[in-house]
Amino acid sequence: MLTEYRAEVMRFIDTHQHLLEKYGISFVQYGPHQKLLQQAAAPCSVFILSSGLVKVVRTTSLGQAFTLGVFDRGEVLGDVEAIMSMPYFGTVETVTDCTFWEVAPEQFLKMLAQEPDLNLLIHRAMISRLLNTSEKAAIQGTNKLFYSLLIVLREFSRLNDINLTLLQQKIHAYENSIQ
Structure with a gap:
């Protein structure tokens, strides 16, 4: 599957440390089984997973929960919701001890507007996720x-x-x- 974008996200952060302070990006830690993003809540943060595993779960209106995936280092979480100004699509919960870079949605949007290399990388990451999701759906169908x-x-x-x-x-x- 298309997951190489995660490594590119990590390389970008490693080579652009000066952006962390410029955009108020903080380094945070969470233990296992902690909710990071709550489905239907207004976006309050965008996270980039530095280490550990998270799972994304979507619950239907009938209460059925579906795990959309388990993700590791380099995954960007809450980016779509920040860009679209929409509530979180799913709930993100840590599976293991995790560390993240956290940025406010407004700062994330400002960073995308002012950092074209990051903007392209985030677009590629989204397209990669879309392609992976489409492939999974086709296989399941x-x-x-x-x-x-x-x-x-x-x-x-x-x-x-x-x-x-x-x-x-x-x-x-x-x-x-x-x-």
Whole structure:
């Protein structure tokens, strides 16, 4: 998957330390299982993960929680919401001890406006996440279709008393692979 942007984000920060003070970026630490961003809350910070693991969870209006991903060093969190002036899309929780660079949304936007190299890097990071999400959705959609077709064929074979041993083996193997 496209994750090389994370390393580029870290290289940018390492080579542009002077920007930390200029834009009021602070270094913060959180222990495991702490909420960093809360779904539907107004953006209050943008975080760049320096070390550790975080997970992003989206909860539907019916209360179903879906983990959108687990991310590591270099991940930018809250950037989309800051740029779009929208509430946080999901909840971000630390999985392990984590360290972050934290910047206020207004300062983040100012930094994007005044630092073209960072602006391009953040755009590339967003596009990379979009491509990764699209690829995952396509794979999941294809697997659901494949699974549904296998079930239909299995039922068809039962109705017509057709012995499709190979088909049944594939269905069984698929069911075991998704558990």
